[in-house]
Amino acid sequence: MRFRTFGKFRKFTATLAAVLVAAGLAACSSGPSGGDPMTITYWASNQGPTVQRDKEILTPELEAFTRQTGIKVNLEVIDWQHLLDRITTATTSGDGPDVVNIGNTWSASLQATGAFVDFDDATLAKVGGGDKFLATSMSSTGAAGITPTSVPIYGLSYGLFYNKKAFEAAGITSPPASWSDFLAAAKKLTDPAAGTYGISLAGASYTEGAHFAFILGKQHGGSFFDASGRPTFATPQNVAAIEQYIALLGTEKVAVPSSAEHARTADAVADFTSGKAAMMIAQTNTTAAIAAGGMAEGDYGVAPMPINDPLPAGGERVNSHVAGINIAAFKDKNTDGALKLIEFLTSPAEQVKLNQEFGSLPVTKDAAADPAFQGAKTKIFLEELATTSAPMPMVPNESQFETTVGSAVKEMLAQIAGGKPVTQAEVQAALAGAQQKLGGTG
Amino acid sequence: MVTPVGTRPAVPAVPRTGRRRGWSPSRRVLPYLLIGPALLFELLVHVIPMLTGVSISFLQLNQFYLRRWLQAPFAGLANYRIAFDLQSEIGLDLLRSVGITLAYSAVVVSVSWLFGIFGATLLQSSVRGRSLLRTFFLIPYALPVFTAVIVWKFMLDHDSGLVNHVLAGTGLGDGNTFWLLGDNAFISMALIGIWRLWPFALLTLMAGLQSIPTEVYEAAEVDGANRWQQFTGLTLPMLRPVNQVLVLVLFLWTFNDFNVPFTLFAGSTPASADLVSVHVYQSSFITWNFGLGSAMSVTLLVFLLVVTSLYIAVTSRRARNA
Numbered sequence: 170m171r172f173r174t175f176g177k178f179r180k181f182t183a184t185l186a187a188v189l190v191a192a193g194l195a196a197c198s199s200g201p202s203g204g205d206p207m208t209i210t211y212w213a214s215n216q217g218p219t220v221q222r223d224k225e226i227l228t229p230e231l232e233a234f235t236r237q238t239g240i241k242v243n244l245e246v247i248d249w250q251h252l253l254d255r256i257t258t259a260t261t262s263g264d265g266p267d268v269v270n271i272g273n274t275w276s277a278s279l280q281a282t283g284a285f286v287d288f289d290d291a292t293l294a295k296v297g298g299g300d301k302f303l304a305t306s307m308s309s310t311g312a313a314g315i316t317p318t319s320v321p322i323y324g325l326s327y328g329l330f331y332n333k334k335a336f337e338a339a340g341i342t343s344p345p346a347s348w349s350d351f352l353a354a355a356k357k358l359t360d361p362a363a364g365t366y367g368i369s370l371a372g373a374s375y376t377e378g379a380h381f382a383f384i385l386g387k388q389h390g391g392s393f394f395d396a397s398g399r400p401t402f403a404t405p406q407n408v409a410a411i412e413q414y415i416a417l418l419g420t421e422k423v424a425v426p427s428s429a430e431h432a433r434t435a436d437a438v439a440d441f442t443s444g445k446a447a448m449m450i451a452q453t454n455t456t457a458a459i460a461a462g463g464m465a466e467g468d469y470g471v472a473p474m475p476i477n478d479p480l481p482a483g484g485e486r487v488n489s490h491v492a493g494i495n496i497a498a499f500k501d502k503n504t505d506g507a508l509k510l511i512e513f514l515t516s517p518a519e520q521v522k523l524n525q526e527f528g529s530l531p532v533t534k535d536a537a538a539d540p541a542f543q544g545a546k547t548k549i550f551l552e553e554l555a556t557t558s559a560p561m562p563m564v565p566n567e568s569q570f571e572t573t574v575g576s577a578v579k580e581m582l583a584q585i586a587g588g589k590p591v592t593q594a595e596v597q598a599a600l601a602g603a604q605q606k607l608g609g610t611g
Numbered sequence: 612m613v614t615p616v617g618t619r620p621a622v623p624a625v626p627r628t629g630r631r632r633g634w635s636p637s638r639r640v641l642p643y644l645l646i647g648p649a650l651l652f653e654l655l656v657h658v659i660p661m662l663t664g665v666s667i668s669f670l671q672l673n674q675f676y677l678r679r680w681l682q683a684p685f686a687g688l689a690n691y692r693i694a695f696d697l698q699s700e701i702g703l704d705l706l707r708s709v710g711i712t713l714a715y716s717a718v719v720v721s722v723s724w725l726f727g728i729f730g731a732t733l734l735q736s737s738v739r740g741r742s743l744l745r746t747f748f749l750i751p752y753a754l755p756v757f758t759a760v761i762v763w764k765f766m767l768d769h770d771s772g773l774v775n776h777v778l779a780g781t782g783l784g785d786g787n788t789f790w791l792l793g794d795n796a797f798i799s800m801a802l803i804g805i806w807r808l809w810p811f812a813l814l815t816l817m818a819g820l821q822s823i824p825t826e827v828y829e830a831a832e833v834d835g836a837n838r839w840q841q842f843t844g845l846t847l848p849m850l851r852p853v854n855q856v857l858v859l860v861l862f863l864w865t866f867n868d869f870n871v872p873f874t875l876f877a878g879s880t881p882a883s884a885d886l887v888s889v890h891v892y893q894s895s896f897i898t899w900n901f902g903l904g905s906a907m908s909v910t911l912l913v914f915l916l917v918v919t920s921l922y923i924a925v926t927s928r929r930a931r932n933a
Contacts, residue, residue: 250877250878261680279674282674283679375879427770429789432876565674569898584793587789587793602700605699
């Protein structure tokens, strides 16, 4: 009996060792998926109010794709907090999905990894050709002069959301177009004793901080990178841009004080829908979150984000970055299947359906002309995306720029919330420090 | 049943069947066979990743080489030079982060130990509801970290948090404090760290106290020692081996704590709560400089090894001299 048990034990250990070695080898492999050519994996970003809601929206569309092509799609919706980590890990291990959504501001950084299929002319032709996309959306698909490695799927731009009733009560007849009008309106709408404020910000979100530093920086004639891609953070123009943004909470005192603690746009939306804040500057798809917060569509209006008037010397009329989501295919996977899915999701019919559901903007010319996107609010966002938006710096260091500059802005807002004003010298020093962090061996 | 020494129990004769006898491991091989699977997993889960991390610290591994990370150029000690360069923002930030982590460990370990020893001493005496109290005190340790920290996050929220609400209601504060921003973020993080860890100290010290024979205390009482003298003269010295391990484990856990700051600040960690684990994560995953992140990790590994070795050497010597 004892001997038989040991025989079994021996077999067990041998099997275990074989399994472990096989698992180890499988984990190390980075070759083609090589499995079923009729199955692909798709990592979608979280576009709707919840991951679950995204699954509900995407599943019937992917089933339609399966009926059309015979290719089965394994869908995973990943929240934004983890998406970049998952992509980075997949890139290193070679064990990733076939198709993935990426934030379009990451395009150049991820392009540099060489993990994604190049969208050269021949590949673009397989997804319907590069001409079908809006030019501005295509401007955020990678570094200039290098073949893009992603194409747009959802478009977004910043706009000013305002509470119509609050405006009426304060005697404000039209939404502000210039920054000075915006500040005047925000002051009128601010009454700390009543707990109401002009605006709410997602002040603890480093991405929001970086976006506003970039947009207002453009208005001040600043740039965070020079033509050769070297960082130029601590310029007087960029300092002025950040001072202008943090003044909303600091010297102007028109922002909800807890804005400094808001890590997500949803927190600012909650202030807006509850009536605590009369305005917020947020991206297109915030409409879905506002509806989820119980505010009727007729109760709020949308206007372009206010612009400095007059513009400082060298300033540009920019009031949004080319925001949005791109879609890419991992190399050494089921590229044919992946491109078919990308073609399907960027087809006119799917662009209309999906962007309507997610409250985002179409990125193809056909879909942008669809009656579904001719509403007054949507047209404002589309117009901004097409005419007054600029792509975030398309340099490999872009994600580091967002982290370092955005975090610096976030810390400055926290300092103000803690009762300590931020001086111009401190802004300058914070930007210089952020620039130094971009150094290293990278 | 006792078998007499020197005699062999009668073994019934087993007829030989002619089957080949299976392989039987010798006494020398058996321990290695038994430890084998654990060793294999240890290699796969700890040793190989650790050695990989060390090798990455000598590479210029950034987004350009992520996909072909084995082909990343050799950087020599460049990553270490950057991490240690106190003239640069990167080196200064790392030093600041180590300082914050040491302060966090010191506060959490010392307060957790104090609460633990206080609670364990109280629960040692036969008070009513002792079992209930023990269970109650262990709840924070039993709760999943993520869930517990999320609840804390809600409670510490500026606008709708329970903490500000209670402080304002009781007149102990103005209810307008930002607990998750600025320097207060460190206090909040340390509070949660203590709340999570002191039950472990309690549990360990309770087990330690139970191993001290009651006769020792009875003898001390006969000699006229009061409670405090018994505590300092008997309890503490007899708990020394337990404390030695407990403090080391608590220190290592708090020094490497990632879950609390990461969950509490949702990836937007304030400067005052920039623990070294989060700092390394930021350096690696957010700025995509895995070579530099690994160099920082290796430096900390060496630091922890030195601290642990010194601690064990000092405490063991004291124990031998006692």
